[in-house]
Amino acid sequence: MPHPPGPAPALPSPAASEALLDALFLAYDGPPPRAARLAAAAGGQPIWRIADRAAMRERAARECAAMRLACARRRAALTAAAATGDIWLARVAARLSACRADAEEGRTAAARNGSRPPEERD
Numbered sequence: 001m002p003h004p005p006g007p008a009p010a011l012p013s014p015a016a017s018e019a020l021l022d023a024l025f026l027a028y029d030g031p032p033p034r035a036a037r038l039a040a041a042a043g044g045q046p047i048w049r050i051a052d053r054a055a056m057r058e059r060a061a062r063e064c065a066a067m068r069l070a071c072a073r074r075r076a077a078l079t080a081a082a083a084t085g086d087i088w089l090a091r092v093a094a095r096l097s098a099c100r101a102d103a104e105e106g107r108t109a110a111a112r113n114g115s116r117p118p119e120e121r122d
Helices: 014-027 034-042 045-077 080-084 087-105
Strands: none
Touching (some): 014 034
8 A cells, every 4th residue: 555645744742742632622612522632642633644544454454364264264164066155155255355455445344334534533
């Protein structure tokens, strides 16, 4: 997966993160939105987005590995004739294909099924 265009943002000092959090809590009467708190704690929106996308890619890769292992185990347990007509194996193989596509795009199954992007989460 290619890196985002431009140089990577520099990591802020802990004091800068604390200042962002202080300003955030002063801006809201109640608790600030979760996404804003996470971004401020990480040191700003660009850094939080990079970390969140990296975590999504890692999760998609783990999910893909689990599906591949399930396919391999099921296929090893079946004869060639039984494997061609096995519905469960066909479904897991289709899921593996979707997981691989998601891992390449840096998505997870939840993102593909309509969950909100990181910047819109509460």
